[in-house]
Amino acid sequence: MASEKPTDPESFAAARDTKAAELDIKDEAGDLAARALTIAAVDEETARKVRRKIDLRILPFLAITYALQFIDKTSLGYSSVYGIIPDNHLQGQDYSWASSIFYFGYLIAEYPGIAVIQRFPVAKFLGVNVILWGAILMTTSACTSFGGLATVRFFLGMVESTISPGFVAITGIWWTRQEQAGRSALWISFLGVGSFVGTLLAYGIGHIQSTLSTWKYIYLILGAVTIVWGIVFFLFVPDSPASVKWLSEDEKVIAIQRVIENKTGTKSRRFAKEQVVEAITDPAVIVLGLISFVNAIASGGLAFGSLIIQGFGFSSLQTTLLNLPLSAVQVVAQLGSGFLTTRLGNSRLIIGSVAMLPPIVGTVLINQLQVTNRWGRLVGVWLLGSYPVGFMIILGLLSTNIAGSTKRSIASGWVFICYCVGQIAGPQFFKSKEAPAYHNGIVAMLCGFILNLVLNQVLRFIYARENKRRDQTLEGKSEYEIAEMKRESELQGFEDVTDKNNVMFRYAL
Numbered sequence: 001m002a003s004e005k006p007t008d009p010e011s012f013a014a015a016r017d018t019k020a021a022e023l024d025i026k027d028e029a030g031d032l033a034a035r036a037l038t039i040a041a042v043d044e045e046t047a048r049k050v051r052r053k054i055d056l057r058i059l060p061f062l063a064i065t066y067a068l069q070f071i072d073k074t075s076l077g078y079s080s081v082y083g084i085i086p087d088n089h090l091q092g093q094d095y096s097w098a099s100s101i102f103y104f105g106y107l108i109a110e111y112p113g114i115a116v117i118q119r120f121p122v123a124k125f126l127g128v129n130v131i132l133w134g135a136i137l138m139t140t141s142a143c144t145s146f147g148g149l150a151t152v153r154f155f156l157g158m159v160e161s162t163i164s165p166g167f168v169a170i171t172g173i174w175w176t177r178q179e180q181a182g183r184s185a186l187w188i189s190f191l192g193v194g195s196f197v198g199t200l201l202a203y204g205i206g207h208i209q210s211t212l213s214t215w216k217y218i219y220l221i222l223g224a225v226t227i228v229w230g231i232v233f234f235l236f237v238p239d240s241p242a243s244v245k246w247l248s249e250d251e252k253v254i255a256i257q258r259v260i261e262n263k264t265g266t267k268s269r270r271f272a273k274e275q276v277v278e279a280i281t282d283p284a285v286i287v288l289g290l291i292s293f294v295n296a297i298a299s300g301g302l303a304f305g306s307l308i309i310q311g312f313g314f315s316s317l318q319t320t321l322l323n324l325p326l327s328a329v330q331v332v333a334q335l336g337s338g339f340l341t342t343r344l345g346n347s348r349l350i351i352g353s354v355a356m357l358p359p360i361v362g363t364v365l366i367n368q369l370q371v372t373n374r375w376g377r378l379v380g381v382w383l384l385g386s387y388p389v390g391f392m393i394i395l396g397l398l399s400t401n402i403a404g405s406t407k408r409s410i411a412s413g414w415v416f417i418c419y420c421v422g423q424i425a426g427p428q429f430f431k432s433k434e435a436p437a438y439h440n441g442i443v444a445m446l447c448g449f450i451l452n453l454v455l456n457q458v459l460r461f462i463y464a465r466e467n468k469r470r471d472q473t474l475e476g477k478s479e480y481e482i483a484e485m486k487r488e489s490e491l492q493g494f495e496d497v498t499d500k501n502n503v504m505f506r507y508a509l
Contacts, residue, residue: 035253042254050247050254054174057246061237062167062187065130067194068226069163072137073102074195075222077306078202079215081316087144087213094146096427101150105157107420111413113162117169118409126166127234133159134226141216164395165412172399173240176259177508181348181396185338188392192330192385199327203320260490270496272406278498279410284401287459288394288411289418294455295390296422297448298359302384304430304438309381311436312374322378329385337389346509348393349460355389356453363446367439390452400508401463404498463507470503
């Protein structure tokens with residue numbers, strides 16, 4: 001005989017709490033996740049109000065921090081036309097190595113940083129890193145040699161290494177799979193905003209005439225701004241829905257309930273050895289890393305962007321201003337791609353491939369046009385601005401398509417290690433003896449763009465084939481069976497089950 005269902009509110013609440021207590025929640029959301037899984041879904045308007053609060057309280061911090069990171073990371077490029085090369089006695093490939101060594105620090109700190117992100121409050125940890133990178137940036141102004149410059153660049157890479165994987169984790173915690181594409185696109189698009197603002201700042205600072213060399217003011221001003229922002233980030237960005245102060249207890253449950261269908265949970269602090277093996281043997285994870293590598297080769301090459309433009313025959317101040325269209329292309333390409341991915345289902349990797357076409361054309365123009373055709377070659381440089389869309393796409397897929405906290409950490413580490421290797425390799429294709437044309441460097445960038453396009457489609461094929469295989473396993477099952485499988489799948493997201501072992505998990509394309 002079936003047991004009677006409770007009808008009065010107190011009995012219903014007791015039954016709900018008992019059911020919640022029986023769940024094997026491994027997610028740090030804990031009781032909130034249990035409540036979210038066992039109560040009825042709230043109405044759409046209430047969920048929308050919670051989402052609006054999350055957007056307004058978290059997105060601006062991610063966007064502005066990412067813009068600052070890009071400005072600070074590329075400050076070497078801005079300062080290259082304002083005297084940092086002669087003042088630090090850089091010769092031969094010294095400038096290339098000063099650019100690359102940032103990513104040696106990034107590389108060494110990547111996995112330790114991701115391990116800390118998994119085990120400690122993510123926002124507080126990131127806030128401390130922002131403060132540290134601002135302080136290190138300011139010390140760059142005291143450098144007088146390649147050794148000193150290389151040292152501060154190395155440590156700058158170490159403290160900045162956790163920002164992107166940290167933001168990927170934050171995006172996965174707060175937004176649904178459908179929302180993640182647009183939100184990721186927004187904060188990643190601030191690479192372009194950072195480039196635009198950084199260019200204007202560098203132009204304004206370039207007019208400073210004082211006892212210090214102009215390039216030193218770039219580091220002093222940017223570093224001070226970053227320290228202040230890091231303090232703000234530390235104080236106001238919450239670590240998770242469980243710790244947030246600007247949501248009521250009911251709204252916290254709703255915030256968790258909104259992301260149940262992600263099937264990825266929020267965050268688990270446990271370490272699962274089997275997930276490590278799964279991550280390093282997953283073909284999709286391997287391809288994600290390869291895409292990151294080839295995209296980063298081009299990004300590393302753009303450390304020479306200002307020197308390339310100056311080589312066309314422009315002055316230092318003109319060179320700085322002529323970086324603005326490149327920044328504008330970045331902003332438009334990233335925001336436009338983010339908008340399209342939210343409007344067109346399963347289009348991310350197609351959009352990522354299309355975004356590689358303008359840079360391919362741009363590198364051909366730079367290499368093939370006559371040296372005297374400086375404006376035509378300059379247009380080629382501006383067309384490179386859509387290449388960051390490729391990196392934006394894979395960052396979105398990291399938070400959307402990988403379940404299991406340990407697996408996601410290992411996969412993120414792999415992707416960013418490949419990113420570091422590409423960033424280290426990119427500048428090395430630019431030989432000082434080939435200045436200002438840098439033929440081999442431009443060809444390396446062209447190869448990176450083409451491989452990015454091809455690998456996007458390889459990854460799409462892997463995801464589509466697996467989705468089709470999983471759909472076939474549902475054939476012949478009743479609606480009730482499928483509904484039960486979906487409910488179990490949602491629970492598995494908070495039990496730290498990986499995407500491979502969750503039969504109802506479907507990959508975004």
